[in-house]
Amino acid sequence: MNERQAKLRSIAGSLLAEGRVSLFIGFGPGLEPSRPVPWFAKNADEAGKLVLDPFCGPGLARYLLDETAAGPAGIVARGCDGLGLERLVADKRVGRDQVYVVGVACRGAVDPDKARRLAGRPVFGAEVNGETVALTTAGGRLSFPRSDCLLDRCLACADPSPRTADTWLEEPLPGAQREFEGVEALEKLGPDDRYAFWARHLERCLRCHACRNACPACNCVACSLDNPEWLERTTGLADHFMFHFTRAYHVAGRCVACGECQRACPVGIPLMLLNEKFMKDIRDLFAVPDPHRPQEAEPLGHFSPDDPEGWREGDETL
Amino acid sequence: MSLTWEPRIVGFACRWCTYAGADLAGTSRLEYPAAIRLIRVPCSGRVNPSFVLRAFQRGADGVLVAGCHPGDCHYTSGNLFTRRRYSLVKRFLEYLGMEPERFRVEWISAAEGHRFAQVVREMTADLRRLGPNRKMREET
Numbered sequence: 119m120n121e122r123q124a125k126l127r128s129i130a131g132s133l134l135a136e137g138r139v140s141l142f143i144g145f146g147p148g149l150e151p152s153r154p155v156p157w158f159a160k161n162a163d164e165a166g167k168l169v170l171d172p173f174c175g176p177g178l179a180r181y182l183l184d185e186t187a188a189g190p191a192g193i194v195a196r197g198c199d200g201l202g203l204e205r206l207v208a209d210k211r212v213g214r215d216q217v218y219v220v221g222v223a224c225r226g227a228v229d230p231d232k233a234r235r236l237a238g239r240p241v242f243g244a245e246v247n248g249e250t251v252a253l254t255t256a257g258g259r260l261s262f263p264r265s266d267c268l269l270d271r272c273l274a275c276a277d278p279s280p281r282t283a284d285t286w287l288e289e290p291l292p293g294a295q296r297e298f299e300g301v302e303a304l305e306k307l308g309p310d311d312r313y314a315f316w317a318r319h320l321e322r323c324l325r326c327h328a329c330r331n332a333c334p335a336c337n338c339v340a341c342s343l344d345n346p347e348w349l350e351r352t353t354g355l356a357d358h359f360m361f362h363f364t365r366a367y368h369v370a371g372r373c374v375a376c377g378e379c380q381r382a383c384p385v386g387i388p389l390m391l392l393n394e395k396f397m398k399d400i401r402d403l404f405a406v407p408d409p410h411r412p413q414e415a416e417p418l419g420h421f422s423p424d425d426p427e428g429w430r431e432g433d434e435t436l
Numbered sequence: 437m438s439l440t441w442e443p444r445i446v447g448f449a450c451r452w453c454t455y456a457g458a459d460l461a462g463t464s465r466l467e468y469p470a471a472i473r474l475i476r477v478p479c480s481g482r483v484n485p486s487f488v489l490r491a492f493q494r495g496a497d498g499v500l501v502a503g504c505h506p507g508d509c510h511y512t513s514g515n516l517f518t519r520r521r522y523s524l525v526k527r528f529l530e531y532l533g534m535e536p537e538r539f540r541v542e543w544i545s546a547a548e549g550h551r552f553a554q555v556v557r558e559m560t561a562d563l564r565r566l567g568p569n570r571k572m573r574e575e576t
Contacts, residue, residue: 301531304531305531309530309533309534309535309536310533311533312530312531312532312533313532313533313534313571314533315533316532316533317533348486354574354575355572356493356572356573356574356575357574359489359493359532359572360486360489360490360493363485363486363489363528363532364486366528367485367486367524367525367528370524395527395528395531396524396528399523399524399527399528400524403523403524404520417520418517418520418521418524421513421516421517421519421520423506423507423516425516425519425520425523426523427519427523427541428522428523428524428526428527429522429523429526429527429539429540429541
């Protein structure tokens with residue numbers, strides 16, 4: 119068994135046994151080895167079933183919204199979970215003292231669908247070694263490039279470890295600068311091609327609200343997207359534009375780039391390209407170097423008397 | 437689309453500056469196209485970006501958001517928030533595929549009747565060239 123997992127189980131077990139947390143949030147066994155599910159351990163026994171392997175994909179921060187009501191909760195946090203927690207704390211939805219963070223150094227999570235497709239057979243295990251990923255199948259170990267196996271959001275990740283933690287499972291990895299290559303490529307197209315791109319993707323939207331429900335920044339108690347005065351429960355392309363425009367704008371300057379919306383989307387809409395557009399413009403217009411990390415002052419919650427007018431023609435990009 | 441299509445512009449005008457500016461254009465007998473429908477709002481900061489998209493969806497060919505010059509807001513800072521917001525929203529709409537000419541943000545004071553007339557003339561000319569908007573439209 120892997121060492122990290124054993125160490126996590128013992129940390130979580132003792133936190134629960136000592137009563138320092140009433141619940142520990144991590145991953146547990148799912149229906150398949152390649153699909154661990156969020157796991158809520160309430161005692162040392164359940165903590166003994168925690169899983170920590172490269173298949174641990176789903177974001178966990180959002181669960182803190184519900185799970186800290188009964189008392190402090192522990193959580194195993196990668197960079198994305200850490201930023202999600204910071205978001206919830208900054209929005210005053212979760213008290214930082216109600217969360218015990220066990221920080222890890224994440225090297226990217228393997229996408230179970232991509233792995234299954236690449237391997238051509240069920241996958242039982244994975245190991246991320248630098249630029250390659252080794253998948254364990256019944257037919258032996260197969261090796262693939264990292265860029266083919268990981269979740270989309272992990273490929274763009276600049277935050278392998280949370281910025282702060284109460285204890286570390288291992289040595290944290292430093293953060294990096296986020297790049298917006300996908301957005302830049304789309305910006306180079308003409309308006310009609312861009313519209314065609316978005317119409318083609320948004321047409322598939324089922325309006326299941328999974329993107330909103332998975333998002334640590336979409337934590338409002340009442341959401342305007344549920345209000346028929348703003349958006350009716352119709353499923354035309356125009357309404358999909360309204361939904362995605364509103365969702366992306368409401369998390370502009372607040373999105374932590376955890377990519378959970380895109381991972382949760384059942385029809386594979388590249389939602390991060392919407393969120394990243396706002397991030398890129400906030401970086402360029404308002405000189406915020408890391409727009410996806412919660413700021414002291416929210417980019418859209420304040421102003422500066424000499425802000426640029428981003429709509430003037432010939433003004434930087436676009 | 438009827439045979440005599442004329443551009444339709446929805447203009448959100450701040451009650452203190454632009455609306456008075458439009459009034460001045462009218463009382464000064466300045467000529468400008470009748471394409472614009474003005475909606476009076478208390479402040480340009482009142483204009484939720486969803487209003488803009490909704491206007492496009494329900495038939496506008498162009499949308500104008502106009503308010504006091506930065507520093508002149510009746511509520512001190514409303515238009516400074518507008519500036520931040522619409523810097524992003526303008527670029528985002530274009531990113532979704534809207535032509536840049538279809539959406540404008542302008543500062544027009546109560547004394548700038550000429551400026552108001554000029555902006556409407558420019559926009560109408562741009563929209564005549566582009567033709568009716570079909571992007572993000574609700575099916576009718």
